[in-house]
Amino acid sequence: MTENHTHLTPCRLDSYTRDDVTAILGDGPDPFGVDSAGLTWLPKEEHFGVRLGDRLVAHAGLRRLPLVLGGTKTSVIGVGGVAVAPDVRGRGLARRVVAAALDHARTMGPPHALLFCRPPLVALYARLGWREVPDEVRVEQPTGPVVMPLRTMWTPLRDGAAWPPGPVRLLSAPM
Numbered sequence: 001m002t003e004n005h006t007h008l009t010p011c012r013l014d015s016y017t018r019d020d021v022t023a024i025l026g027d028g029p030d031p032f033g034v035d036s037a038g039l040t041w042l043p044k045e046e047h048f049g050v051r052l053g054d055r056l057v058a059h060a061g062l063r064r065l066p067l068v069l070g071g072t073k074t075s076v077i078g079v080g081g082v083a084v085a086p087d088v089r090g091r092g093l094a095r096r097v098v099a100a101a102l103d104h105a106r107t108m109g110p111p112h113a114l115l116f117c118r119p120p121l122v123a124l125y126a127r128l129g130w131r132e133v134p135d136e137v138r139v140e141q142p143t144g145p146v147v148m149p150l151r152t153m154w155t156p157l158r159d160g161a162a163w164p165p166g167p168v169r170l171l172s173a174p175m
Contacts, residue, residue, distance in 0.1 A: 010050050010097045012046070012100075012104070013049045013056075016044065016061060020049075020056055024085045025083050032083070034118065037150055039139070039146075040141055040142055041080070042065075042173045043063070045063045045064070046061065046101070046104060055085075058083065058093040059097060060081065060097045060098045061079070062078065062105055064076075064077055064078070066170075066171040068168070068169040069112075069164055070164025073171075074110065076112050077108055077114070078113070078174070079102070079113050079114070079175075080174070080175040081175075082097070082098060082115070094124065111156065112157060113155050113156075113157055114133075116148060116151065116152055118150060119150075128155075131163070132151060132152070132153055133163065133168060135167050136168070137170065138167070140172050
């Protein structure tokens, strides 16, 4: 039976809970595979999802974050919590849900979106138009700033928005 993809349209979610994470990724102890980084993360403020029937099968979240970029204090839209249920991967749901989140992010003001990911996911995000940040990225943690051990990637939210050279300092915990 061929599945109709027209109903797999991303939508804005009113909330996103630990139960939603479990519904998408299962109830393992480290659903995003980042616990080994030892970081404290901020929750997302805006949520986008894809449902297959009544089941939430994909998610991407957003949060505005302060940072120092190229020596200038500004803000960025952090993208995080990107998840696709294992049994529906390979159907373009990550692309769809991230695109929906970025469409909203473009209305929020900052010129860039930023995300953190494990090295095996760099190629996926590169196919979606994200670029690696070449410089060191520091993020706040309860013990003070630390160098982000995961890969940092960015994408423009406005035409012509370039990523300035130099170190990056997120003035908060990562999202």
